[in-house]
Amino acid sequence: MIQENIQLDQHGRLKHMLTLEGLKRQMIIDILDTAESFTSVAGQTVKKVPLLRGKTIVNLFFEDSTRTLTTFELAAKRLSADVLKVNVRTSATSKGESLLDMLRNLEAMHCDMFVVRHAESGAAHFIASHVAPHICVINAGDGRHAHPTQALLDMFTIRKHKGEFAPLTVAIVGDIMHSRVARSQIHALTTLGVNEVRVVAPKSLIPTAVNTLGVHVYHDLEEGIRDADVVIMLRLQNERMQGASLPSEHEYFQRYGLIPEKMAAAKPDAIVMHPGPINRGVEMSSEVADGPQSVILEQVSNGIAVRMAVMSMVLGHSSQGATSQ
Amino acid sequence: MQPEYDVNMLITGMADDLQTKLNSLPKQELFMIGIHTGGVWVAQQLHQMLGLALPLGSLDISFYRDDFSRIGMNPQVKPSKLPAPAENKHIILVDDILHTGRTIRAAMNEIFDYGRPASILLAVLGERSGRELPIQADVVGTHIDLTSDQHVKLIGPDNLTLQISEL
Numbered sequence: 001m002i003q004e005n006i007q008l009d010q011h012g013r014l015k016h017m018l019t020l021e022g023l024k025r026q027m028i029i030d031i032l033d034t035a036e037s038f039t040s041v042a043g044q045t046v047k048k049v050p051l052l053r054g055k056t057i058v059n060l061f062f063e064d065s066t067r068t069l070t071t072f073e074l075a076a077k078r079l080s081a082d083v084l085k086v087n088v089r090t091s092a093t094s095k096g097e098s099l100l101d102m103l104r105n106l107e108a109m110h111c112d113m114f115v116v117r118h119a120e121s122g123a124a125h126f127i128a129s130h131v132a133p134h135i136c137v138i139n140a141g142d143g144r145h146a147h148p149t150q151a152l153l154d155m156f157t158i159r160k161h162k163g164e165f166a167p168l169t170v171a172i173v174g175d176i177m178h179s180r181v182a183r184s185q186i187h188a189l190t191t192l193g194v195n196e197v198r199v200v201a202p203k204s205l206i207p208t209a210v211n212t213l214g215v216h217v218y219h220d221l222e223e224g225i226r227d228a229d230v231v232i233m234l235r236l237q238n239e240r241m242q243g244a245s246l247p248s249e250h251e252y253f254q255r256y257g258l259i260p261e262k263m264a265a266a267k268p269d270a271i272v273m274h275p276g277p278i279n280r281g282v283e284m285s286s287e288v289a290d291g292p293q294s295v296i297l298e299q300v301s302n303g304i305a306v307r308m309a310v311m312s313m314v315l316g317h318s319s320q321g322a323t324s325q
Numbered sequence: 326m327q328p329e330y331d332v333n334m335l336i337t338g339m340a341d342d343l344q345t346k347l348n349s350l351p352k353q354e355l356f357m358i359g360i361h362t363g364g365v366w367v368a369q370q371l372h373q374m375l376g377l378a379l380p381l382g383s384l385d386i387s388f389y390r391d392d393f394s395r396i397g398m399n400p401q402v403k404p405s406k407l408p409a410p411a412e413n414k415h416i417i418l419v420d421d422i423l424h425t426g427r428t429i430r431a432a433m434n435e436i437f438d439y440g441r442p443a444s445i446l447l448a449v450l451g452e453r454s455g456r457e458l459p460i461q462a463d464v465v466g467t468h469i470d471l472t473s474d475q476h477v478k479l480i481g482p483d484n485l486t487l488q489i490s491e492l
Contacts, residue, residue, distance in 0.1 A: 030400045037385060040404045045412070046438035049388035312388075316397030 006129055013317040016128045016137040017310050019146040020187040028191060032156050035302070035309035041078055042304070051312050052081035055112045059085045060127075061140070062118040067276050067300060068140050068150070072115050075307035081113075100130060107132050113315060114138070121145035121180075136314040144180050150275055151184035153306040155192060157299050158230055161271050165192040171218075171225045171266075173200040173256060174234030174283060177207050181275045182234055186213050200224030201256070204246065221256050222265040231266055233258055233274045233283045249282050258284035263293065271295045332450065332485040335466035336367060339448055340374040342464045343417065346446065347375070354443065356414035358382035360432050361403050363421030363479035367450050367466075371419060380408040389431035405435065412440030421479040422469075423449040426460035451477060451487060 007016040014027065041049055057076045061069055069085070076083040088102070106114070113136045116124045121143030128137035141147040155165075162168055170189055176182045176199045189197045190213070197215040199206060206217060218224030225231050236252065246252055258272065272284070272294045280286050289296060347355060356379045359368025365383045372381045387402040418432060429447060436442060448464035453471050469477055471489065480486045 034398065034400065034402060037387070037402045037404045040406065041388070043407075044438045045410075045440050048438065050434070051388050051393055312393075313398045316393060 006125070009317060011317075014310075014314050015317060016124075016139075017148055017314060018124050018128060018137065018139045020148045020151055020184050020191065021146070023187075023191065025191050025193070028152070028155065028188060031152055031306070031309050031313065032159060034313060035152075035156055035306040038078075038305040038308040038312075039302075041308070042301070048078050048080055050080045052076070052079040052315055055079075055081040055315055056110065057081045057083050057113045057115065057311070058106055058111045059083065059115045059140075060088065060106075060117070061085070062088050062116075062123070063141070065117055065140070067303070068117065071300065071303040072138075072140060072149075072307055075304050075311060076115075078304065079308055079312060081311070099127070103127065103131055107135065111135065113311065115140050117141045119143055138310060138314065141180055144178055144183070146184045146187075147180040147275075148184050149303070149307055149310055150181050151188045152310065153299055153303040154181075154185055154232065154273060154275070155188050156302045156306050157273065157295055158271070160298075160302070161295065162229055165189070165194045168194045168229045169196045169198070169227060170194055170230040170232065171198040171200055171228040172215075172232045172234065173221065173224065173258070175205045175236050176201050176210065176234070177205045178237060179234050183213075185232065186215055190214050198224050198228070202246070202252075221258070222262050225258075225262070225266045225270075228266045229270055231258065231263070231270055231272050233272065233278075235275065235277065236279055236282050238279075249279075253282055257282065258288045260285070260287050260291070263288055263291075269293075273299060276300070330451075330467060330469075330487040332466075332479075332487060333370075335450055336370045336485075337374070339367075339450070339464050339466045340371055343371065343375060343446075343448060346463065347415075347417070350415045353378050354413065354415050355379065355417060356382065356409055356411065356442075357417040357419060358384055358407065358432075358436070360418070360420045360428060361385040363450075363481065364419045366479065366481040366485055367421055367448075368419035371417075371448070379414075382407040382409070384432050384435055386428055386431040386435055389435045391427060391431065407439050410440050411436050411442050413443050414440075416442045416445045417448060418445055419448050421450045422477055423447070423452045423460070423462050423465075424455050426456050426458035429460050430458055450479065453477060 007018045009015040073083050115138045116127055117140040123142045124137055124139035172182050198218055199215050200218045274296045278289055355377050357368055357372050357377055359365035368381055384405045385403040387399045447462045449462045450466040451469045452462055452465045453469045474492045476492050477489045480488050
C-alpha cells in the first residue's frame with residue numbers, strides 16, 4: 001500500500017511532490033499562484049532568479065523522456081540550482097538493492113532533490129521513503145500511477161484560458177487505462193471542483209474502477225466532448241498497440257481521432273490540450289494540433305513555471321525545517 | 326506617543342523633490358518601479374503626480390530575497406511586471422519603508438536581470454534606522470524614529486496610513 005502522507009511535513013507543508021491525490025484544494029491553488037509569478041522570469045533578459053543557488057538537483061530518469069526532462073532541467077537552471085542528469089536503465093535483477101545503493105551515493109554527494117521518473121508505479125514513493133530526511137523527491141511520472149507536475153501544468157493552462165474551474169466540463173480522451181497523466185488530471189480536476197469530468201475511450205482502454213474517481217464514461221468521441229470547455233487528448237502509446245487492447249491505429253483514428261468536424265461538438269471557445277508527444281494522425285489530425293484552439297505549446301512553456309514553483313516550494317520548506325532543528 | 330503621519334502630504338513632498346532631481350533627465354527615459362506591496366501604492370500616486378510617460382512597473386522581490394533558505398517560499402508572491410525594458414532607463418525605485426536595505430539590494434539585483442539601467446534612484450516614503458547594507462535613499466518622505474523592537478507598516482491601498490506597532 002502506497003502511503004500518501006509522506007509528501008507533507010509535520011506542519012502540513014509540501015516536502016515531496018509525489019501525487020495530487022489527497023492534496024488540499026488550497027495547496028494546488030498556492031502552487032498555481034506561485035507558478036504565475038514565475039512566468040515573468042521568462043520575460044527577463046537574464047532568465048534566472050537566484051532562489052535555489054547552491055542547491056543540487058538530480059534528475060533521476062529510469063525511463064525515456066524529452067519534454068519532462070528538459071523542462072525540469074530548465075526550471076532548475078532558471079532557479080539557479082545546479083542540475084545533473086543520471087540516466088539510468090533498470091536492470092531486471094536486484095533492482096531494489098542497486099537503487100538504494102545509488103541513492104546512498106547521491107546523498108554522499110550532498111544532493112538536495114531527486115526528480116524521479118520510473119516505469120513502475122510507486123517508485124517515487126519508495127525513493128522518498130528511503131532518502132535522507134533533508135532530501136526532497138519530485139515524481140516526474142511513475143508507471144500508471146501519477147504524473148503530478150504534468151497535471152498541475154495542465155490546470156495552470158486551463159486556468160489561464162478559462163479563469164474559474166467550477167463551471168467547466170472537461171473531457172479526457174484516449175488511453176485512460178495506462179495513463180498516469182489522466183489519473184493525476186482527474187484528481188486535480190475533482191479537487192479543484194470542476195462541474196464535470198468525462199473520460200472518452202474504447203471499453204478496452206478504460207479501467208473498470210474509473211467510476212469511483214467521480215467521472216462520467218463515454219465511448220463515443222462526439223458525445224463525450226459535446227459542449228466541453230476543455231478537451232484533453234492523451235497519447236496512445238505504441239507499445240499498447242501490440243497487445244489485444246486495440247484493433248489498429250487507423251481504426252482508432254477513425255473512431256477517436258480528433259478532427260475539426262468532430263471538434264465542432266465541443267463549445268466554440270473550447271481549448272484542446274495534449275501532454276505530448278503527439279501521434280499525428282492517431283490521436284488527432286494536424287489541423288487540430290496546430291489549429292487556433294490548440295494550447296499544446298503553451299502547456300510546454302507553462303510546464304517550466306509550474307516546475308519552478310513546485311521545486312522552490314518543496315526546497316523552501318525543507319531548508320526552513322532544517323534551520324529550525 | 327508617536328506623531329500622526331499625513332501620508333498624502335508626504336507623497337506630495339516626495340513628488341516635489343523628485344521633480345527637482347529628474348529635471349535634467351530625458352522624460353521618455355524615466356521608468357518608475359514600485360516594490361510590492363506598499364511601494365507600489367506610493368509609486369502609483371507619484372507616477373500620476375509626475376505625469377511620467379512610461380507606464381509604472383512593479384517588482385515582487387520574493388525570488389531575490391537573501392533569507393529564502395531560512396523562511397522558504399512566500400505563497401503570496403506576485404508576478405513582477407516591467408512594462409518597459411530596463412536597459413538604459415533612468416529608474417526611479419519606490420518603496421514604502423527603508424529599513425535594513427536588504428529589500429533594495431534584492432530589487433536592484435532583479436532590475437539588472439531585466440537589463441542594464443542608466444541609473445537607479447531610490448525614493449522611500451519612510452526611512453528608519455537599522456541599515457545592514459550601505460544603501461540610502463535619494464528622496465525621503467519622512468524620517469521615523471523607532472526603537473529596534475518597534476515596527477512600522479504602510480496600510481492601504483485606500484487611505485494610506487503609517488502604522489507603528491510594538492513587536
